[in-house]
Amino acid sequence: MTTGRVLARRWTTAVMAGLLAVSMTACASSERGSDGGGEAGGSFVFGAAGAPKNFDPIFNDDGESFRPARQMYDTLITYAPGTTDLAPGLATKWESTPDGKTWTFDLRQGVKFHDGTPFDAAAVCANFDRWFNMSGAAAQSQMIYYGDVFGGFKKNEGDASGKPVYKSCTAKNPTTAVLSLNEYKGAFPAAFGLTSFSISSPEALKKYDADKVTQSGDSFTYPAYATEHPTGTGPYKFESFDKADNTITLVRNDDYWGEKAKTAKLIFKIIPDENARKQELAAGTIDGYDYPSPADYQSLKDQGDQVLIRDPFSLLYLGINTKNNPKLKDLRVRQAIAYAIDRESLVRTKMPEGSSVANEFVPPTVSGYTDNVTKYPYDPAKAKQLLAAAGASDLTLNFYYPTEITRPYMPNPSDLFAAMSANLQAAGIKVNPVAKPWNGGYKDDVQKAGKHDIHLLGWTGDYNDAGNFVGTFFGRQKAEFGPQDAAMFAELAKADATPDPEAHKKAYEKANADIMGKYLPAVPILTTGPAIVVGGNVKGLVPSPLTDERFATVTKN
Secondary structure (H helix, E strand, C coil): CCCHHHHHHHHCCCCCCCCCCCCCHHHHHHHHHCCCCCCCCCEEEEEECCCCCCCCHHHCCCHHHHHHHHHHCCCCEEECCCCCCEEECCEEEEEECCCCCEEEEEECCCCECCCCCECCHHHHHHHHHHHHHCCCHHHHHCCHHHHHHHCCCHHHCCCCCCCCCEEEEEEEECCEEEEEECCCCCCCCHHHHCHHHCCCCHHHHHHCCCCCCEEECCEEECCHHHHCCCCCCCCEEEEEEECCCCEEEEEECCCCCCCCCCCCEEEEEECCCHHHHHHHHHHCCCCEEECCCHHHHHHHHHCCCEEEECCCCEEEEEEECCCCCHHHHCHHHHHHHHHHCCHHHHHHHHCCCCCEECCCCCCCCCCCCCCCCCCCCCCHHHHHHHHHHCCCCCCEEEEEEEECCCECCECCHHHHHHHHHHHHHHCCCEEEEEEEEHHHHHHHHHHHHCCCCEEEEEEECCCCCHHHCHHHHHCCCCCCCCCCCHHHHHHHHHHHCCCCHHHHHHHHHHHHHHHHHHHCCEEEEEEECCEEEECCCEECCCCCCCCCCCCCCCEEC
């Protein structure tokens, strides 16, 4: 794969062109069996591992929320099926000035939002302005991707931390939107394809109070737009979310600007238990599900299902929070934790074929990866020595791990936790396990409140640039990792702001080496390419290394 960094520079000087469950199980069985190829109707029923947080892309950052959103919304730029390469979305062409601060988008004509209102340059600018002008700490706290990519909001202008990346958007004419930035950022143009930056109907945003997010304790309440009226331009439209039956139903958008969806309905059936998903696929009540256990690959194939394996682009890490436990501020203690984890065993026994130990926080296929980093092979004796030297031989850690979820980088979180916990205890570290549901406290406890000492989390790359990995993880202060050295933030910011491709690559290589040797805010565990499984009668699903699968192309025999 060509790196996004090289592509980004290539495209800054030339114009781009390019591109469920049902309410009753019996009903799902009936619809699955009466498809006739999908062109004349029928449904595709997908078994989801968890419920979406909501349906407004800007307030989400997890796969189970993005999966239905991707079917309802479009972005300015998208990714070619099965790759990390960029392709046209709502923009047919795009170009930037040499300094990367001004981006001009030529937009598709004749596109309508699901509410019938026209898509045009004014709508594009309304979305960018909405994100930039978002008010309220509750709403802003949920805009994870916006914070990572654009660095701040209008209220941050004039802060000591510097100007936000976004400056303004101008509708030059109905089919031309011009985006002005305060600084160059290596994420662009690829980041314009992030699901969080999907384009919503400005009229629907106003009508359904889209920005009114409220917080009570650790819980967030989202407005009607995000829960009942998501309105994009995508191939499917929102019909309902039946929480009693745990089903999300989308219907074909017959006015879609591109090729129409092959099925009349797309249904997501929320089935938290992986064994239950496997049983429902065998019974024919769902047509597919994501992240099957590697141990099930062969049995799924034996029963006639298709196990589609993605190219590796995910990374699992053991995060370390330096806030609550003062001993974790000592680099030697963090290094001891790294030496205590038997990553080779985890890859061999818990992960699918093709997985490998991660020696840094960037996959080998991404520009900026380097072999010249400090490595931490499994060595419990060395871990004990480091703990003793740091005066931390009595170390006790609150180890948080998620339940009711399967992620690309951790197909079975409880199994991974059990193995790592045993490793840590063998090195003399006492572990207090804390299990929380993924969307029922875990993410907020870890990423917002920072209640943990160590935790399991990971990342599936959104686009092919080192900044999307190390920049997303460690580019700014986060509750997830606690207080960090400001020099690390500065080094990553400098790498991200370096336009020259070769210099950009070298800057990230140095940053990766320093992160692993000088800072070690977390421990990289492994990189992997998870599978998605569908029935033997399903055609047209293209597995994406970004887990960016689109279901509009799916048909069934």
